Amino acid sequence: MTTLAATMADDAAVTFDQVTKTFGEVRALDNVSLAIPRGEFMTLLGPSGCGKTTLLKLAAGFLGPDSGAVSIDGKLVNDVPTYKREIGMMFQNYALFPHMSVAENIAYGLKTRHVPRQEIRKRVTDALALVKLAGMDDRKPKQLSGGQQQRVALARALVINPTVLLLDEPFSALDKNLRASMQIELRDIQRKLGLTTIFVTHDQSEALSLSDRMAVMSEGKIRQLGTPLEVYRRPADRFVASFVGDTNRLRGELVRVAAAEAVISLAGVHISIPAELLSGTAPSGPIDLFVRPERLRIGAAGEAGTMAAQIVAQTYHGGHVDLQIACRACSDGLLLVRSSGDQAMIHLLPGTEVGLSIDADGCVAFPLT
Amino acid sequence: MTPRSTYQRLLGYAGWLVVILILGFLILPAAVVAIAAFNDKAILSFPPQAWSWRWFERALAYPDFRAGFQNGLIVTAWSSSIALVVGAMFAFVIDRYQFALKGIIEGILVSPLVIPHFTVGLGFLILAAQIGWSRGFTVVVVCHVILVLPFVLRSVYVSLRNLDPSYELAAASLGATPLRVLLTVTVPLLLPGLVSGWLFAAILSFNEFTASLFVTSQRTQTLPVAMYNYVREFADPSMAALSVMYIVGTAALIAFANRFLGLGKVLNIEQSH
Numbered sequence: 001m002t003t004l005a006a007t008m009a010d011d012a013a014v015t016f017d018q019v020t021k022t023f024g025e026v027r028a029l030d031n032v033s034l035a036i037p038r039g040e041f042m043t044l045l046g047p048s049g050c051g052k053t054t055l056l057k058l059a060a061g062f063l064g065p066d067s068g069a070v071s072i073d074g075k076l077v078n079d080v081p082t083y084k085r086e087i088g089m090m091f092q093n094y095a096l097f098p099h100m101s102v103a104e105n106i107a108y109g110l111k112t113r114h115v116p117r118q119e120i121r122k123r124v125t126d127a128l129a130l131v132k133l134a135g136m137d138d139r140k141p142k143q144l145s146g147g148q149q150q151r152v153a154l155a156r157a158l159v160i161n162p163t164v165l166l167l168d169e170p171f172s173a174l175d176k177n178l179r180a181s182m183q184i185e186l187r188d189i190q191r192k193l194g195l196t197t198i199f200v201t202h203d204q205s206e207a208l209s210l211s212d213r214m215a216v217m218s219e220g221k222i223r224q225l226g227t228p229l230e231v232y233r234r235p236a237d238r239f240v241a242s243f244v245g246d247t248n249r250l251r252g253e254l255v256r257v258a259a260a261e262a263v264i265s266l267a268g269v270h271i272s273i274p275a276e277l278l279s280g281t282a283p284s285g286p287i288d289l290f291v292r293p294e295r296l297r298i299g300a301a302g303e304a305g306t307m308a309a310q311i312v313a314q315t316y317h318g319g320h321v322d323l324q325i326a327c328r329a330c331s332d333g334l335l336l337v338r339s340s341g342d343q344a345m346i347h348l349l350p351g352t353e354v355g356l357s358i359d360a361d362g363c364v365a366f367p368l369t
Numbered sequence: 370m371t372p373r374s375t376y377q378r379l380l381g382y383a384g385w386l387v388v389i390l391i392l393g394f395l396i397l398p399a400a401v402v403a404i405a406a407f408n409d410k411a412i413l414s415f416p417p418q419a420w421s422w423r424w425f426e427r428a429l430a431y432p433d434f435r436a437g438f439q440n441g442l443i444v445t446a447w448s449s450s451i452a453l454v455v456g457a458m459f460a461f462v463i464d465r466y467q468f469a470l471k472g473i474i475e476g477i478l479v480s481p482l483v484i485p486h487f488t489v490g491l492g493f494l495i496l497a498a499q500i501g502w503s504r505g506f507t508v509v510v511v512c513h514v515i516l517v518l519p520f521v522l523r524s525v526y527v528s529l530r531n532l533d534p535s536y537e538l539a540a541a542s543l544g545a546t547p548l549r550v551l552l553t554v555t556v557p558l559l560l561p562g563l564v565s566g567w568l569f570a571a572i573l574s575f576n577e578f579t580a581s582l583f584v585t586s587q588r589t590q591t592l593p594v595a596m597y598n599y600v601r602e603f604a605d606p607s608m609a610a611l612s613v614m615y616i617v618g619t620a621a622l623i624a625f626a627n628r629f630l631g632l633g634k635v636l637n638i639e640q641s642h
Binding site: 060061062081082083084085087088089091092093095097098099108109112113156157160166 | 533535536538539540541542543544545546547549553554557558
């Protein structure tokens with residue numbers, strides 16, 4: 001575990017090396033190592049209580065680790081107080097100082113650094129222009145909309161040219177449309193400035209769409225570290241498979257593993273999947289197969305190589321249709337199938353008998369333990 | 370609107386009647402005194418036969434009242450300000466730190482609420498006599514600080530509890546030292562709580578009578594003590610006139626606070642952010 005963090009430490013902006021943090025009986029972080037290279041947008045994703053926020057607070061210096069090392073820019077910062085770390089942070093509620101104007105809020109971090117008055121004025125103006133709020137200098141935070149407040153918070157964090165930008169669920173208070181446009185804008189600015197960013201969220205779609213790499217966490221551990229594509233297509237374990245993206249769990253039986261192929265029996269139908277999609281070493285036995293909704297195929301009932309299933313319900317989404325499907329032989333619950341376009345609304349009415357098949361490379365399998 | 374039965378309507382009228390009676394009862398004493406203050410006769414009677422301002426003139430001219438008013442201002446200014454600083458510091462410590470004996474310290478700090486003012490005054494009188502402390506302003510101020518401290522402590526403590534910690538964390542993340550965070554973020558955001566604490570302390574201190582009776586001397590007597598001494602000798606409407614001025618003065622102070630600071634904030638009803 002040390003090796004990863006240690007070898008990457010040289011070009012890493014932020015490094016956590018075997019960090020453990022407990023609150024009373026609760027192990028918020030359990031021997032976590034993570035190195036974040038310069039310029040990377042790293043997302044910490046997980047359900048509440050998984051330790052993602054604790055990790056962010058360790059980077060900010062709001063908390064200290066029980067053991068292990070936190071480094072910023074190659075320097076150990078375990079004992080460096082927050083105000084001496086060069087960080088920019090955006091809070092969930094933005095935490096704009098209500099008694100200061102927009103300009104004063106943004107200037108705050110420059111004043112603490114004793115930047116000359118003339119330069120402060122220039123940098124505040126530039127920062128406001130960067131977040132498209134030019135001319136809003138004299139407003140009070142209360143007079144701004146949620147999206148504008150967030151831009152001010154971003155400007156305030158960026159204007160000090162931090163080594164790392166820390167984002168604590170900054171989009172959770174925005175409505176859906178605004179959220180999407182703010183995400184694009186934030187990512188744009190982050191790329192333009194080449195700013196190392198740690199982003200904490202419990203929203204998996206946010207994580208998938210924004211990150212260079214993401215760390216999926218649960219119970220104080222990093223379950224998987226990878227690009228959004230890797231995490232979505234090759235989840236490392238059951239937790240990641242079901243937490244990131246929609247998925248279906250099918251009951252199956254591993255028949256044999258031969259060279260590069262694993263043969264799985266699903267309700268008597270044999271399918272072959274690439275062996276690398278199978279976890280574990282057992283050559284046979286019961287397995288769980290996780291399949292994404294867009295990787296399930298619907299064909300005619302009784303077609304060769306398909307499982308008998310029945311449409312239970314349709315949900316129209318405009319660009320795609322979500323179908324709830326009962327396949328008693330392979331799953332106790334209903335399966336979710338995502339069908340692009342809207343033909344399914346017409347042809348796959350509830351009650352229709354269909355044949356269900358699976359994209360061989362669109363699933364992952366975990367043996368039952 | 371849902372239709373209402375006669376019974377419900379009657380119940381509604383009865384409810385209003387009760388509310389009006391209670392409100393009337395609350396302002397009754399003040400109203401009686403206010404009317405009596407304008408009585409031309411030299412006795413406290415009700416209702417007056419003839420009207421006059423002369424008792425106001427007498428109250429304003431009476432040397433003991435003038436001295437008492439000045440003494441009261443001195444004592445109030447010192448005691449409420451000292452209580453504010455001490456109370457705010459204790460409130461900070463209690464809110465921010467965990468330590469042994471915290472419960473006991475909190476208990477001692479609010480104990481003046483359960484100890485009669487009479488006892489506090491008597492205690493100070495005995496103590497002052499014992500250690501040969503002259504009955505100057507110091508002993509009065511110290512006594513008042515103790516009596517109003519719980520109110521300041523409470524007010525600041527509640528404001529601190531309501532203060533979102535992310536403001537202070539944000540300031541720290543922007544490079545502000547703990548002292549700078551305190552001066553530029555914490556104190557400004559706590560200002561309504563600090564002002565309300567100070568205002569309550571000032572009003573309580575200025576009106577305090579029981580303990581003041583023990584610890585003041587002829588030279589340091591505050592207005593309530595001077596009024597008490599006056600009533601023992603005279604029974605004319607100057608007292609009532611003074612009461613009216615008292616009420617008007619306090620109301621003006623609160624109106625001022627309301628106008629310039631927002632009463633909701635000063636009384637801590639509203640969230641400050």
